[in-house]
Amino acid sequence: MSSLLCNRHFPDRFKKSFDRIFAKNPPLFCVAGDLTMKSRYGESLLCFTEKGVWAFDEALEEEYICFSYDEIEKAEEDNKELLDFVKDSLGGEV
Numbered sequence: 001m002s003s004l005l006c007n008r009h010f011p012d013r014f015k016k017s018f019d020r021i022f023a024k025n026p027p028l029f030c031v032a033g034d035l036t037m038k039s040r041y042g043e044s045l046l047c048f049t050e051k052g053v054w055a056f057d058e059a060l061e062e063e064y065i066c067f068s069y070d071e072i073e074k075a076e077e078d079n080k081e082l083l084d085f086v087k088d089s090l091g092g093e094v
Contacts, residue, residue: 005029011043014056017063021054022047 027047036059052068
């Protein structure tokens, strides 16, 4: 883990799950945060792999979720009208 590219101290609470998930193929890089998905101070971690994004968050019941880049792209396509409306409303990019 010493060669892992991360923007700040790795959240120790996720180490066990992280080591199990990424035992053979470590992520390309990680982004650690101090806000949870429930907008509270806490620990969170995004891990970017070649195939998708893993989100570790203390607010999650299962501690982590994963989205493939294909799933993210499909969600963007499926919500194009909503995204266009938001972009127009904000006068820019989303």
